[in-house]
Amino acid sequence: xxxxxxxxxxxxxxxxxxxxxxxxxxxxxxxxxxxxxxxxxxxxxxxxxxxxxxxxxxxxxxxxxxxxxxxxxxxxxxxxxxxxxxxxxxxxxxxxxxxxxxxxxxxxxxxxxxxxxxxxxxxxxxxxxxxxxxxxxxxxxxxxxxxxxxxxxxxxxxxxxxxxxxxxxxxxxxxxxxxxxxxxxxxxxxxxxxxxxxxxxxxxxxxxxxxxxxxxxxxxxxxxxxxxxxxxxxxxxxxxxxxxxxxxxxxxxxxxxxxxxxxxxxxxxxxxxxxxxxxxxxxxxxxxxxxxxxxxxxxxxxxxxxxxxxxxxxxxxxxxxxxxxxxxxxxxxxxxxxxxxxxxxxxxxxxxxxxxxxxxxxxxxxxxxxxxxxxxxxxxxxxxxxxxxxxxxxxxxxxxxxxxxxxxxxxxxxxxxxxxxxxxxx
Numbered sequence: 001x002x003x004x005x006x007x008x009x010x011x012x013x014x015x016x017x018x019x020x021x022x023x024x025x026x027x028x029x030x031x032x033x034x035x036x037x038x039x040x041x042x043x044x045x046x047x048x049x050x051x052x053x054x055x056x057x058x059x060x061x062x063x064x065x066x067x068x069x070x071x072x073x074x075x076x077x078x079x080x081x082x083x084x085x086x087x088x089x090x091x092x093x094x095x096x097x098x099x100x101x102x103x104x105x106x107x108x109x110x111x112x113x114x115x116x117x118x119x120x121x122x123x124x125x126x127x128x129x130x131x132x133x134x135x136x137x138x139x140x141x142x143x144x145x146x147x148x149x150x151x152x153x154x155x156x157x158x159x160x161x162x163x164x165x166x167x168x169x170x171x172x173x174x175x176x177x178x179x180x181x182x183x184x185x186x187x188x189x190x191x192x193x194x195x196x197x198x199x200x201x202x203x204x205x206x207x208x209x210x211x212x213x214x215x216x217x218x219x220x221x222x223x224x225x226x227x228x229x230x231x232x233x234x235x236x237x238x239x240x241x242x243x244x245x246x247x248x249x250x251x252x253x254x255x256x257x258x259x260x261x262x263x264x265x266x267x268x269x270x271x272x273x274x275x276x277x278x279x280x281x282x283x284x285x286x287x288x289x290x291x292x293x294x295x296x297x298x299x300x301x302x303x304x305x306x307x308x309x310x311x312x313x314x315x316x317x318x319x320x321x322x323x324x325x326x327x328x329x330x331x332x333x334x335x336x337x338x339x340x341x342x343x344x345x346x347x348x349x350x351x352x353x354x355x356x357x358x359x360x361x362x363x364x365x366x367x368x369x370x371x372x373x374x375x376x377x378x379x380x381x382x383x384x385x386x387x388x389x390x391x392x393x394x395x396x397x398x399x400x401x402x403x404x405x406x407x408x409x410x411x412x413x414x415x416x417x418x419x420x421x422x423x424x425x426x
Contacts, residue, residue, distance in 0.1 A: 004029040004041060025377055028389065033060025036402045036409070038389060046389040049399045049413065054215075054247050056279030057324065059402045065278045065323050072319035081109065081313040088318035095325050096272070096287055099256055103266040104287035108305070109313035113246035113273040114148025116284035117208070119307060120269045121152050123288060124206040124240045127295035130303050138200060139171075140193075140207040140239075142178035146216030147208060147244055156208050159216050174200070178214060179222035182356050186226045193230060197237040206240035206268070211258040212360055215247045218396035219365035221358050228264040240292075241267040246284070250275035251336050252400065254361035256328055268292060278324045283317035332403065336362055339405035346410035350418055354397075364399045370425065371395035382423045386416040397421070 005026045013019065014027060029041045036059050037045045048056060058065065072088060079086055093107035108123070110116045121139060128136040141147065141156040148154065149162055155170040157163055163170070176193050179186040197204065211227055214220040227243075234241040248258040249272045255261050257270060269292070273284035296305050311317075343364050351357045354366040368375065376392040383390045392398070399413060 021377070025381060028384070035059040035061075036404045044387075046384060046387055047401075047409075047413065047416070049383075049388055049390040049401050049417075051275075051400050051402055052279060053274070054252075054400050055274045055277075056402050057250060057275045058278050058327065059404050060279070062278060062280075064326070065280050065320055068319045068323035069280060069316055072316050076315045078311065078314055078316070080310070082308060086313075086315050086318075088315045088322060089313040092285075092318045092321050092325070095322070096285065100266055100270070100287065104270055104289060106288050106290070106293040108286040108288070108307075109318075110273070110284035110286065111282050111309050111311060112148075112284050113244075113271070114150040114153040115309070116246065116271040116273055116286050117147045117153040117156070117242075117244060118150055119286045120208070120242045120271055120288075121156070121206070122307060123286065123292060123305060124242065124269070126305060127240075127292045128205055130295045130298070135203055136205045138174065138204045140174040140176055140196065140204060142189075142209055142214065143175055144178055144214055144217035144220065145175075145208070145210060146214070147210075162216075174204070178217070178220065179226040181221045181223065181358065186222060186229075190226060190229045190233070194233055197233055197239060201237035201239055204237075204239050206242050207234055208242040208244055211243050211245060211248055212253050212261065213248050213258075213363060216393060218367070218393045219358070219363060219398045221360050221365075224262040227259070227262040231262070231264040231267065234268075235265065240269065242269040242271065243267040244271045246271050246273040248363075250324065251328065251333055251403070252362055254333070254337065254340065256333065276324060277317050277320040280320045281314070281317040283314065283321060336403055339403060339410075342405050342407055342410040343399070343401075343413070346407075346414035347417075350414065350421075353418075353421065362400065362403065362405075365396055366398075368395045368397060368421070368425075372424070375424065378424050379420055383416065383420040385423075386419050388413075388416045388420065390417070390420075 008027055009022045030038050031041045032039050036047055038048050039045050076086060096107055097105040108119055110119050125137050139156050143158055145158050147156050151169055154163055154166060156173045158175050174196055176196055177189045179189040231241060243259050245258055268289055270287045277283050296303060340362050344359060355369050357366040375395050379392050
């Protein structure tokens with residue numbers, strides 16, 4: 001290990017990491033980033049194939065994003081959002097509302113994805129409570145869903161490796177069959193949801209879903225038709241629908257919001273984080289409706305939504321997010337469609353080697369049925385030798401790269417992934 005790696009192992013408790021394995025899987029000592037590449041302290045480069053946990057949209061050290069942050073830094077780095085307001089936050093809220101045609105016209109600011117989930121769960125319950133329906137306090141999530149690791153978010157997460165250690169601390173959510181395009185089970189999944197809502201709708205506040213792709217489940221993809229049917233059910237039974245777009249929003253699936261592909265009414269909540277600041281600063285948003293917002297409108301302080309954190313609506317983060325929206329206003333989705341087609345063509349020859357090669361927009365994944373023990377760890381380590389930073393989920397290899405894919409880059413990624421797979425399975 002390098003000195004930096006040794007110091008990190010001694011002083012930094014790394015996230016989602018078994019620290020006892022750091023001798024076998026030392027953290028890469030990254031010194032700088034440029035475009036899709038990260039460079040370590042020895043000058044070796046690695047393509048950031050998972051966008052540093054799905055946040056980096058336009059590559060590292062993106063000049064327009066940095067310029068926006070620097071300009072805001074010279075004007076107003078921070079002011080509390082309770083009792084004050086500022087242009088970057090107001091403009092960001094207005095622009096996101098416009099992207100929903102005003103259906104989700106109220107933005108609450110959080111710090112990260114899990115906090116956005118917590119906010120939405122609280123707002124859903126509290127809005128019903130303010131209307132005399134305090135018995136509506138239950139939540140529904142899908143099997144194998146992931147919504148974060150704080151206690152409330154973990155309560156609507158069904159990934160055992162994250163959940164089991166803290167299970168005694170968690171509220172009980174209903175866990176319902178999830179749709180999976182590999183299984184062709186969407187009708188059965190909707191039927192199971194209908195059965196639950198018919199039985200418990202008087203006690204259920206909200207259903208929370210990851211639209212189109214369940215990320216931590218192994219990039220499980222399903223059709224927009226399921227979401228349209230789900231929206232009809234939540235309308236029928238008077239239950240809120242929370243669309244957790246923390247991972248799949250900001251153009252990842254081919255539209256700015258994944259929900260746009262459903263053709264259905266907007267959900268009651270959409271959650272954004274990760275890519276909303278392009279991989280620069282932490283920020284999340286909860287977008288909701290006039291109806292939810294109106295439930296809190298009162299002279300009684302206790303009926304208000306008393307939730308905050310010190311950096312709520314930080315101007316630097318909001319400036320970065322507005323710069324991200326500028327790129328989408330300028331046609332980023334059209335560029336993404338071309339880039340997604342390049343990935344499709346480059347990875348097509350891999351199909352006979354793997355199972356369920358699948359793609360939606362700029363997210364591509366496949367399963368490795370003969371994966372050996374510790375496959376994800378072995379793949380990650382071998383990929384470094386092929387200039388690739390990638391972290392499989394179990395036996396699922398996936399790419400969620402920055403939006404910087406030309407033909408040569410797509411060919412490089414396909415070659416590096418194939419070479420890594422050959423090494424691991426040799």
